[in-house]
Amino acid sequence: MWKYQQLFILLSGVLILFVCSSSARKFRICIVDGRGIFKTSGKFCPLLEAKESQIECVLGIDRLDCLRKISKEIADFSVFTPEDLLAALNLHAEVLITNELKYNEDNFEYELVAVVNKFSNISNIYDVGKKRLCLPGYGVEPEISKVLANYFEATVVPPSCDPNLSLLENRLKASDEYFEALCKAGPWVSDSKQDRLLKQKFPNMCSLCDDPYNCNQHDKYWGRRGSLYCLTDGRGEISWARLDDVHSHFGVVPGDTPKGVEIENYMLLCRDGTLMPINSTNPCVWVSKPWSVVASRRTSASRIQEFVASLSQNTGTRSPWQTALFNLIETLNYDIKNVDPIMSVDTYLSKAPGFLSAHSFSGCHPPRTLRICTTSNIENAKCNWLREAAAVSGVEPDIDCIKANNKTHCFKAVKENFADVVFVHPDLQFTATRDYDLKTLLYETSRNNDLYMTGAVVHASSDIKDLNDLQGKRACFPSYNGIAYNTILHELRTHNLLDNSICPYEESLGHYFGSTCIPGLNTNSKNLNQLCDRNLYDGEKGAFRCLAENKADVAFIDLKTIQNYTDGMSQEKWAENLKSKDFRVLCFNDNNKCSLSTMSYSQAMVRHNITRMFEHESLNTLTLIDRYFGRNNRTITPALVLYGPYDGQHNILFSDNTERLNTNLYYKHNMQVLPINYTEIIRNIPKVCEPNTSNYLSNNFYLLVIVC
Incomplete structure (x- = not known):
């Protein structure tokens, strides 16, 4: 009996300790910054760090990110619109409604x-x-x-x-x-x-x-x-x-x-x-339309309701941290009112006449959807949140999210009508276009007007001055059949520098250069991929590293890669001492051209043979999500950030650096000073490499005559 009493006392002590520690923990409010005067976290969150404060800030990328943080118990409460609550309802993100934010006494906004x-x-x-x-x-x-x-x-x-x-x-x-x-x-x-x-x-x-x-x-x-x-x-x-x-x-x-x-x-x-x-x-x-609300985790809803309501009641006796919290919660002179009783999302929304039915009208049968192909769990997760956010915003047709194992599987799914849209990096555009007959619908244009600019980069001390000087030199490429690879292939063919009697194209390139690294190319050639080293030189970073470590004489890369890995811009050990002044971009004779091709960092691609009607419908859907969730949305705080981190990871589904989706690649550029669009290069490279012995012999004969 005594043993049981000891055990009870011990467990009671653990329980008391747990309750005390739980009550001592600060509540966490998830904050989403708006623009301009609504960018408030930097001003008010530090005030919540006061010792007597009962609240601390957790920063969210967007309002739906705050929903996820509450579901994952990273945050306890935040402010949401009724449309956010609809998305939460559809995605089973469980929260309770504790308070309404009202600017008058009406029942609804x-x-x-x-x-x-x-x-x-x-x-x-x-x-x-x-x-x-x-x-x-x-x-x-x-x-x-x-x-x-x-x-x-x-x-x-x-x-x-x-x-x-x-x-x-x-x-x-x-x-x-x-x-x-x-x-x-x-x-x-x-x-x-x-x-x-x-x-x-x-x-x-x-x-x-x-x-x-x-x-x-x-x-x-x-x-x-x-x-x-x-x-x-x-x-x-x-x-x-x-x-x-x-x-x-x-x-x-x-x-x-x-x-x-x-x-x-x-x-x-x-x-x-x-x-x-x-x-x-x-x-x-x-x-x-219901009011915006404070919503919280189920386990702490009653305490958060009481605490948040007190902020409106005790206006004259608020401490600095309480005033800071009030300013974080209400941004448009709202009064904070209790929801009595505390309600589930569906109960709260059903009290607004017509609101739920307005968002559940059945469409035509079979239903129309725009199927976006994703290649990872996190891409698919972001796509699903986008689907719900778009639906409650009235975007039509509905978005659907199709998961494949990789981009080439997505290309095949789009080609065979199992998906409709895939977002493609320029390194994969050649494969998407040539092998799967896809075409560009929209470009992701950069907010800094940045485009992928392919260039030939050498050491500043190199004696290489022109395209002709590259013969026999060691060369590194980001990938096989990527934008840099095909641009250089096109440039050398245009200037008749490749041996036209040698096929396939990679063998012709291998014959022109001394040795190369072309990641993704399977070959038994001695020259090709001789420079590759345990995947260290894959991609943009790898090709530049290959040059920086003196494994190559030239790297064909996006010119922005130089600034990304020099002058202290990278924390990687191999790049920590690199200086931009130690590298030089080759500028060729025709119009002093320093970049050889250009393309956006990503683009939405679709089947080549879609109907004009479906093309317009797809354009409308994607431009609407750009308008509602892109950089130019008109809300105080974003419901969903299309171009930015998602769950702590970057460049998910869309590039973080995107400004907008656009049908015109050059909408903010002077086309007269830009190099050729990479799409044109793809069109100009013959689909099949055919040896041309006669041309090769005539060129040799011509050279022979000059020598004589």
Whole structure:
């Protein structure tokens, strides 16, 4: 018995110790920095390091990263939008809602209603067909989310599912045919040429606009209040608008009420088929958007709710660290209100009328998807989070993520229609183009206007001055059939420096150079790969290292590689003493050309034979995710960072250095001063190397005559 008592006392002591240590641990808030004045972590997080502080900062790359950190117990709580919560729901990231961030006493951040002209013979939702509809339009985010801006049409218009039209065209066609006339201004797609073609194809969608031809964001009837002006100016009979704007427009609350607008001439159209006065105390709302929230781990939700709520209540007695935390949580003069009781995500979102159903409309069958091919678990994980973030943002078609073992498997999957898009480094572009018949859809263009610039790099003291001086010299390449390899092959062929009687091309190169390292090339040739050493000289870094360690006389690499591994820019031991001044780029005679080819660091490639419709749909999907999650997104803090680290790793799926996805490689460059596009080089290299003995003999004869 005594032994059991001793054991109980011992276990109790362990439990007490655990509880004390647990309660002593600081709560961890996950912080996502915004831009400009919203970049707050550097200012406020250090104040949380005070000894008396009960909170510490954990930095997240984006809001969805904070969700993952809470799920992995790296953080305890953070601030999220309702769209973030939808993504969490779909990806089973379990959190609880503890507090709402509100800037007024309304139940929801905003609500959308249908307003009709009393004299338009509309008495229920079945009467709206063949009437004139005014809409906020495209590009009104974040004031109205894209999904909620389209909710009225999605609810009342019978869908169109023509397989020969894109999903967007089907939506436009359905509305175009259902209503007599509309104004839906703004950018329908990101590409201006395609936008113009669509507006020419469906002119009825812009016929009520003030400027039907341009039908853009500068139109009088575009935007939150635009749809209401369209109604009260007599253009339309129905307006889809935010309830707070309706109340301001019609004078229910003080606001900018247009002259001559009489509230009694307009009614709210309800989903149940009834009409209601605009100034009703309980107006009929079609769909509501919940407030942003504080969400936390289940195990600490009640304590975090109590603690966060106290920040709003004790405004005059906050300590410096409490004030810092308050500033980290609320960025737009929100009040912090308790959610009572604490709720699960699905319970919280289901309290907002129409919100969940707005994000779960069934599409056409079979469903349309854009299938992105990934090659690792972490790439696939990022792709899945992107899929959910895109879906809740209204991007169509849906993204799907297909995992393959490597890039060549992805190429095959795209070619054989098991996947649609693969992101390709220029070293693999030749293989993707020649062996799998893929083509470039979009380029990842760099925020610093950086492009892969292929050059020939030698030691500064080298006597090599020109392309002709390279014969018999030792050479290192990043990879076989990569951009540097094919660029030099093209350059030597263009200048007739290769022996055309020798095939295949690698044997011809091996005959020209003294010895080489061409990683990825399987050969029994004595010269080829003689310089390679246990994979030390693979890739860009390896080719430059091969030169730096004097194994080669020349390295054919991206010119940016020099600055990446010299002058203290690299921590690798082999590069720690390298100076950029000790290396020189060969500049050739024609126009003093120092780089021989150019290409983006990555590009989206698709099947060569996709239909024009699917090409436009794919372009629209990828440019939309660029707009919502790229560097130019309009949110205070990003939901998902497309071009940046993911779970602590770099260059996952997209290059960290990407500025935007673009159809034009040279959109910020002077084409006159740039070398040839690498795509042109690929086209100019014959698919099959065929020995040309006659040319070789005639060239030798010509040289012989000169000698004589």
